[in-house]
Amino acid sequence: MKLLEPTQEVFSQLKLVLKNIRKEEYNARSESLSGSSIGQHVRHIVEFYQCLIQGYESGKINYDHRQRNKLIEENISYAENCIHEILSGIETKDLKRKLKMEIDYTFSGSEEVEMVDTTFERELVYNIEHSVHHMALIKIGVKELCNYIELPASFGVAVSTIKHQEKTHVYSHLPANC
Numbered sequence: 591m592k593l594l595e596p597t598q599e600v601f602s603q604l605k606l607v608l609k610n611i612r613k614e615e616y617n618a619r620s621e622s623l624s625g626s627s628i629g630q631h632v633r634h635i636v637e638f639y640q641c642l643i644q645g646y647e648s649g650k651i652n653y654d655h656r657q658r659n660k661l662i663e664e665n666i667s668y669a670e671n672c673i674h675e676i677l678s679g680i681e682t683k684d685l686k687r688k689l690k691m692e693i694d695y696t697f698s699g700s701e702e703v704e705m706v707d708t709t710f711e712r713e714l715v716y717n718i719e720h721s722v723h724h725m726a727l728i729k730i731g732v733k734e735l736c737n738y739i740e741l742p743a744s745f746g747v748a749v750s751t752i753k754h755q756e757k758t759h760v761y762s763h764l765p766a767n768c
Contacts, residue, residue, distance in 0.1 A: 593714045600721045601673050603745050615736040628731040629663035631724045636672045642713050643679045652692035685711035
């Protein structure tokens with residue numbers, strides 16, 4: 591599976607933070623993150639993948655119906671276990687499986703759900719990009735709360751950005767925790 595490798599890389603980098611962060615910093619509210627915690631951003635990433643895997647089984651995905659499981663955002667070991675389950679669950683999926691994504695962009699509370707055609711493959715791409723975005727925010731939180739954790743220069747950076755920076759020789763000069 592072509593998309594398994596970048597998914598594994600996202601979670602490998604995320605596990606680096608989980609392995610090295612202390613519980614109090616994982617749960618601490620960050621001013622730089624508008625009052626959210628690193629744990630909340632980890633939970634957000636994990637739950638989007640969980641929704642995708644559940645959607646594979648049911649044929650319908652709705653990212654708005656996440657559990658918002660406090661255990662993921664507060665318990666590092668539990669978050670690590672969820673990541674392991676996600677990676678195991680993704681390995682066996684048919685990328686071309688057609689799915690429906692439920693969306694509701696109304697603010698009126700009317701819950702006008704629309705159904706959008708998608709595939710497991712397309713949603714996996716979305717989740718990879720979505721994860722990178724939240725990992726960029728996690729990097730900001732790490733710098734504020736626990737700068738003793740050394741993150742790879744690629745942490746929270748899109749692959750296209752890394753490729754561009756390598757071409758222009760910018761990437762090779764970035765410090766390891768940038």
